[in-house]
Amino acid sequence: MEGLIVLVVIAVIVYALLKGGASKASKPNLGDPYACSGCGVQVKHNRRTVSAWEKGARSFYCKSCHGQWREKQTSKQPSGCLGFFVLLIILPSIAITSLFLF
Numbered sequence: 001m002e003g004l005i006v007l008v009v010i011a012v013i014v015y016a017l018l019k020g021g022a023s024k025a026s027k028p029n030l031g032d033p034y035a036c037s038g039c040g041v042q043v044k045h046n047r048r049t050v051s052a053w054e055k056g057a058r059s060f061y062c063k064s065c066h067g068q069w070r071e072k073q074t075s076k077q078p079s080g081c082l083g084f085f086v087l088l089i090i091l092p093s094i095a096i097t098s099l100f101l102f
Ligand SMILES: [Zn+2]
Pocket: 036, 037, 038, 039, 040, 041, 061, 062, 063, 064, 065, 066
């Protein structure tokens, strides 16, 4: 019975070691293939996906899916900021043109 417990403990340790080694080895290299999490297309890792992996991301998107995601992110931003920015540009230009007119 004790022999069995020792065997199980050894098996668990070996499994943990193998799993740890595997997760270390799974760090993507430039050019390694992966399946896009958005559309499932096989693409190669680039600097963007590798740096995303280093930041903790484990699902990657191809260039077009990433572009769509970025567009969604920018469209989510509130337009109030943009309105303020427009005012910031338009008001001084009106002031400057009125200076030249009068
Ligand atoms: Zn994709």
